[in-house]
Amino acid sequence: MDLQVSDLMVARGGVPVLDGVDFTLSPGRALVLRGPNGSGKTTLLRTVAGLQPPLEGRIEGAGDRIAYAAHADGLKTQLTVRENLTFWARVFAHDGVEAALDAFDLRGLEDRPAGTLSAGQKRRLGLARLMVTGRPVWVLDEPTVSLDVASVALFAEAVRRHLAQGGSALMATHIDLGLAEADALDVTPFRATPRVAAHDEAFL
Numbered sequence: 613m614d615l616q617v618s619d620l621m622v623a624r625g626g627v628p629v630l631d632g633v634d635f636t637l638s639p640g641r642a643l644v645l646r647g648p649n650g651s652g653k654t655t656l657l658r659t660v661a662g663l664q665p666p667l668e669g670r671i672e673g674a675g676d677r678i679a680y681a682a683h684a685d686g687l688k689t690q691l692t693v694r695e696n697l698t699f700w701a702r703v704f705a706h707d708g709v710e711a712a713l714d715a716f717d718l719r720g721l722e723d724r725p726a727g728t729l730s731a732g733q734k735r736r737l738g739l740a741r742l743m744v745t746g747r748p749v750w751v752l753d754e755p756t757v758s759l760d761v762a763s764v765a766l767f768a769e770a771v772r773r774h775l776a777q778g779g780s781a782l783m784a785t786h787i788d789l790g791l792a793e794a795d796a797l798d799v800t801p802f803r804a805t806p807r808v809a810a811h812d813e814a815f816l
């Protein structure tokens with residue numbers, strides 16, 4: 613099933629940011645959003661993930677098919693690495709904890725409380741969580757922040773495996789992941805035209 617975005621208008625703080633966004637993401641494909649800081653990539657991802665409503669347009673094939681990972685790691689700091697993954701696997705009624713530990717080089721850190729991990733290790737755990745959701749569409753906002761070169765390669769490999777299994781990935785990143793199979797979408801042309809403020813808005 614495709615993820616299909618049609619004529620989408622998205623906003624932050626009530627202000628339209630992007631307008632007329634159209635794309636289709638098919639199983640086995642990755643789409644990288646490009647655009648300068650503040651251009652609306654995060655806003656688009658949050659909308660596709662269902663964290664905020666669109667102002668206009670349609671999103672099909674999203675909902676509970678999406679696993680979202682954003683800037684905030686959202687880890688349970690008191691729980692160990694393994695407990696975090698087990699917790700999320702139960703939430704999503706899925707498994708894959710062992711594969712996730714392997715994929716993100718978390719062996720040896722399994723019994724460490726997540727709160728004691730370094731920034732990059734936390735990021736690896738946050739990304740490993742995707743694998744225990746069983747969800748086909750990964751929506752990722754700057755997934756490689758804090759990752760070293762080796763960890764970026766692990767991440768790219770995990771995405772590649774996910775695509776090979778029929779999953780898909782929509783992500784915003786400023787770095788080259790070396791995913792030759794990824795398509796790119798520059799959001800800059802979709803920048804929304806500023807709306808003329810209502811008469812009394814200047815006083816709010």
Ligand SMILES: Nc1ncnc2c1ncn2[C@@H]1O[C@H](COP(=O)(O)OP(=O)(O)OP(=O)(O)O)[C@@H](O)[C@H]1O
Pocket residue numbers: 624625629647648649650651652653654655656784
């Ligand atoms: N909570 C908020 N309230 C109002 N405006 C916001 C809010 N969060 C972001 N914005 C604005 O919305 C616009 C789009 O921001 P967004 O975070 O989607 O951009 P981005 O392309 O992801 O940027 P970056 O590459 O820096 O992560 C920016 O002008 C930003 O300042």
